[in-house]
Amino acid sequence: MELHSSSGTWVSVDALSETQQQVFAILQRHGQHATSFQVMETGYEYWIAEIEGEHVAVAYVLCSSYRVVAGPPIAPLSSLAVTTKAFLQDCELSGHRALFVSVEDSFVQALHEAEIGMFDVLPIGEQPEWNPVLYETDTRKHRTLRSQVRRAQRKGVAIHVVTPEEILADHGPLASEISWVVEQWKAARTISPMQFMVDLQPFHLPSQRRYFIAEQDRRAVGVLIAIPVYERGGWFFEDILRVPGAPNGTVELLIDTAFRTIKEEGSLYATLGLSPLSHVEEEPQSHPWLHRVFRFSYRHLGGLYQFAGLRSFKQRFVPDQWTMQYIVAVGHRLSVRDLHIVLRALLGDGLFAFGWDSARRWVAHIPYQRWSQGLYWLASLLIPWTLLLALADGQRWFGSISTQYAWVAFDTALVLALGGLGRLTAKRKNIAHTFAIFLAGATSTDLVLTTVQTFYLHQNVTGWASLFVIAGMLGPLFATIFLVILGMNRPTN
Numbered sequence: 001m002e003l004h005s006s007s008g009t010w011v012s013v014d015a016l017s018e019t020q021q022q023v024f025a026i027l028q029r030h031g032q033h034a035t036s037f038q039v040m041e042t043g044y045e046y047w048i049a050e051i052e053g054e055h056v057a058v059a060y061v062l063c064s065s066y067r068v069v070a071g072p073p074i075a076p077l078s079s080l081a082v083t084t085k086a087f088l089q090d091c092e093l094s095g096h097r098a099l100f101v102s103v104e105d106s107f108v109q110a111l112h113e114a115e116i117g118m119f120d121v122l123p124i125g126e127q128p129e130w131n132p133v134l135y136e137t138d139t140r141k142h143r144t145l146r147s148q149v150r151r152a153q154r155k156g157v158a159i160h161v162v163t164p165e166e167i168l169a170d171h172g173p174l175a176s177e178i179s180w181v182v183e184q185w186k187a188a189r190t191i192s193p194m195q196f197m198v199d200l201q202p203f204h205l206p207s208q209r210r211y212f213i214a215e216q217d218r219r220a221v222g223v224l225i226a227i228p229v230y231e232r233g234g235w236f237f238e239d240i241l242r243v244p245g246a247p248n249g250t251v252e253l254l255i256d257t258a259f260r261t262i263k264e265e266g267s268l269y270a271t272l273g274l275s276p277l278s279h280v281e282e283e284p285q286s287h288p289w290l291h292r293v294f295r296f297s298y299r300h301l302g303g304l305y306q307f308a309g310l311r312s313f314k315q316r317f318v319p320d321q322w323t324m325q326y327i328v329a330v331g332h333r334l335s336v337r338d339l340h341i342v343l344r345a346l347l348g349d350g351l352f353a354f355g356w357d358s359a360r361r362w363v364a365h366i367p368y369q370r371w372s373q374g375l376y377w378l379a380s381l382l383i384p385w386t387l388l389l390a391l392a393d394g395q396r397w398f399g400s401i402s403t404q405y406a407w408v409a410f411d412t413a414l415v416l417a418l419g420g421l422g423r424l425t426a427k428r429k430n431i432a433h434t435f436a437i438f439l440a441g442a443t444s445t446d447l448v449l450t451t452v453q454t455f456y457l458h459q460n461v462t463g464w465a466s467l468f469v470i471a472g473m474l475g476p477l478f479a480t481i482f483l484v485i486l487g488m489n490r491p492t493n
Contacts, residue, residue, distance in 0.1 A: 009042075010203040019046055026057045026074050031230040033071045034127060034271045035102055037208070038227070038238075041201045044070065047087055051075065056083045061345050066338075067091055068345040069100045070197050072107040080106070081113035088116065088330055099338055100328040101345075102197060102274060108326065120334045122287060122327045125276040126311075128319030132234070132263040132270050137256065141318045148316075149256050152249030155216065159257040162211035177213055177220035178202060185241040189361060198346065200239060210235060212258050214242070214250050221246040224254040226262075234269025235262055255317065274325055275311040287334065363489050368428050371486055375422035378479055379415050385475065386411040388468075397468075398453070414442065425486070436487035440480050447476040 016024060023046050027036060039046075039059030047058040056075035060067040075083040084107070091098045100107065102124070111119050137146055166174050182202055202209075202225050214222035222242035226235040237258060242250050255272070262270060277298045298307045329338050347353075386408060394404030417439055424432035450472050 009201070011042075011205060013205060013207065016040075016205075019048070022048060022055070023057045023059070023074070026055050028230050030054075030056070030074050030076055031228070032074075032077065032232060033102075033104070034129075034229055034236045034273065035071045035197060036074055036229065037236070038197055038199075039070050039074070041199060041204050043199065047090060049083070049086055049090075051083050051086060052079045054079065058083075058087045062096075063341045063344045065096055066341045067096045067098050068342060069098060070102070072100065072103045072110075077106065081110040084110050085114040085116070088114075091330075097332065098330045099342060100326075100330070101342055102325045103328055104323055104325060108328065111328070111330070116330060118332065119328055119330045120332070122290065122329075122334050123279050123324055124327055125274045125325050126278045126322040127274050127325055128272055128314045128317070128322055130259070130270045130317070130320050132259055132267045134320065135259045135263050135270075139318070142316075145252055145256070145316050148249035148252040150249070152214075152247050152253040155247035155249075157214050157216045157221065157247055157250055157253055159253060160213040160215055161257065161261055162213060164207050167206050167209075167211055174211070174213065175203070177215075178211060178223050178225075181213075181220050181223045181241055181243055184243040188244045188365075191361065202239060210258070210262075212254055212261070214246070214254050216247065222250045222254055224258050226258060229269055229271075232269035234267045234271075236271050236273060238273065240272075252316070259317075272314050272317070275307075275314055277307050278311040278322075279324060290334075290339075360489070363485055368425055372422045372426035374482060375418050375425060375486075378482065379418035379422065382411055382415045382418065382475075385471075386415065410446070414439070414446075417442075433487045433490065436483045440483035440487060443476045443479040443483060447473065447480060450476060 013021075013024065020040065024040060026048070027040065031037060039057075044059040044061060047060070049056055054076055056073055056079065058069055058073045059071075060069040062068075073080060073083045073087060088098055108121055136142075137149075160174070162174055167178075179202075182200065186200075202223075208228055210226040212224040212226075213220050214224075220243070223239070224237055224241075225239040227238045228234075229236055235258075237255060240251055240254060259270060277294045327334065327338075327342060389404065389411065390408045392398075392404070394401040398404040398407065417435075421432060421435050421439060424435060454469055454473065
């Protein structure tokens with residue numbers, strides 16, 4: 001059965017294609033890697049073979065001349081080396097290079113056993129792992145976790161452990177709650193959704209997943225969705241989402257409840273997934289230039305992605321171990337092009353589309369108050385500029401005194417207009433967006449006229465005077481961009 005909802009497609013096991021059914025059967029027998037279940041989601045191609053009497057599979061996406069593989073081959077550990085070698089031979093026959101993303105030391109060892117002559121390994125982060133049977137929170141190390149869990153409980157947050165029967169019952173109220181949380185979480189994101197191995201498909205094979213819904217006052221405020229790791233008898237807590245404004249501690253309560261639930265059921269494995277770049281404080285073993293880029297990103301790009309914060313959050317649950325994850329290139333050394341290929345697989349629609357959508361989302365999350373402050377700053381900067389124009393030599397800089405007076409009058413009116421727009425924006429008036437576009441027309445006209453004036457009157461200007469001319473053009477350019485963005489985007493808060 002395949003149905004569509006606002007938060008994704010419902011796909012039951014019966015709706016899988018014949019090839020997917022075959023991969024699913026292989027997965028249930030040999031799905032050992034934490035992310036192995038993700039290969040059942042949409043967007044993958046499959047290589048299937050029979051090795052040593054067992055059917056095995058590899059899931060990948062095609063990017064240019066590369067097969068970008070999601071995790072290691074789905075095969076018994078005893079035949080992982082033979083399976084990998086057979087897949088690489090198929091890649092060679094088809095003219096493709098192979099890149100394996102998010103693999104562990106066991107796969108690297110399999111490459112050695114398969115006597116693969118040339119391959120390159122790049123650490124990309126660590127993955128925390130637990131044996132739920134040993135999960136407890138009464139130690140000193142869990143003090144912060146206990147505090148956060150109690151905080152959510154005091155706010156009235158309770159966790160509904162959803163059964164497969166409930167989630168499948170006519171796609172009822174619980175499914176609607178989950179969909180609502182997913183949509184709210186998506187709307188709050190300032191980064192465009194990604195695909196390969198990080199795509200959000202909450203209702204793909206729902207009978208195989210586990211759902212935990214955080215509720216407050218009979219309203220969903222968060223959800224945890226776990227996918228099975230069949231051969232390890234455990235779960236990967238793949239999607240942990242909360243709505244904006246959910247009480248502090250909601251996520252901790254969700255994860256703690258999920259741990260306790262699977263512990264009671266006898267599960268032997270659990271993970272919260274990759275913490276990207278969490279290895280970077282260690283000395284590099286290879287690719288020192290990439291290590292420097294990773295370390296800079298880890299330390300300084302928290303505004304784009306909370307690398308350090310994510311690892312610190314997962315550490316709060318005191319993992320039994322951290323397992324290193326790698327990207328592996330076979331047959332050649334890793335290069336910038338390889339990383340670009342992996343990035344293409346992750347972004348799906350391309351770097352430009354991802355950047356544009358992320359920028360649009362980021363702009364939409366700038367609050368009205370910040371826009372208002374920006375408008376007041378523009379107006380305040382324009383005041384000394386207008387005074388400078390009034391005191392300048394009109395004949396030299398404008399060609400005539402009357403033109404000088406016209407510019408002074410224009411900029412004075414613009415100061416007043418920007419101040420007024422700032423007030424309208426602070427009050428969240430709808431007319432502010434229309435007024436912003438109108439003013440953008442005025443500032444763009446200012447830019448055109450200033451450029452023409454510069455071409456005819458100031459071609460030979462040098463030294464400090466040239467800064468005056470440059471400022472005269474950059475000012476209206478910046479103001480036009482600012483006003484157009486404000487006019488075309490309505491902040492979400």
